[in-house]
Amino acid sequence: MRKIMTCLALLALAVFTSGAFAQDQTPAQNPAPDQEATLTGAEVKFDTTTDNKDQQTRLDIYVKTSHGHEVAKSEGNTGRWNKNSSHTVALQLEGDRTKEAITGGSVALTIHPERNDTWDFNYKVTLKFSDGTFITKDFHDCVLTNHDPSRTDLL
DSSP states (O other): OHHHHHHHHHHHHHHHTSTTTOOOOOGGGSOOOOOOOBEEEEEEEEEEOSSOBOTTOEEEEEEEOTTSOEEEEEEEEOSOBOTTOEEEEEOEEOSOOBHHHHTTOEEEEEEEOSSOOEEEEEEEEEEEETTSOEEEEEEEEEEEESSSOEEEEEO
16 A cells, blocks of 8 residues: 555656646746837928918927827927928927827827918828837818917827
């Protein structure tokens, strides 16, 4: 009986220490869960149409999450943007924001004219993420004036 018990104990020890029951602690075989994509770049391309933006008119651009937190911006953009011209503005990133938080967010534009100004334009927002994906959104037939200087568009 003692011999049988010893054999069973050795068998149990062999089974529980085999590769089938052992836990491998090497990180290569237990990868970390996928991290969510974060914003790595943002730009806005403006196409002025029938009425230019005056030299002194400053333009502020903000990209916000669906909860209204800023994720990218560019403030005080000046210069004459003539009719039928294009201008691309790179935005400064504000912290690490996830793609999920930005989806459903918005773009806010505000001009600060020193005198009467009407600016007609189309624009395209491009947001680049750490997973190599992009969010792009086009907006057409936009107008900002000294009487109506701001607009907010949903991404």
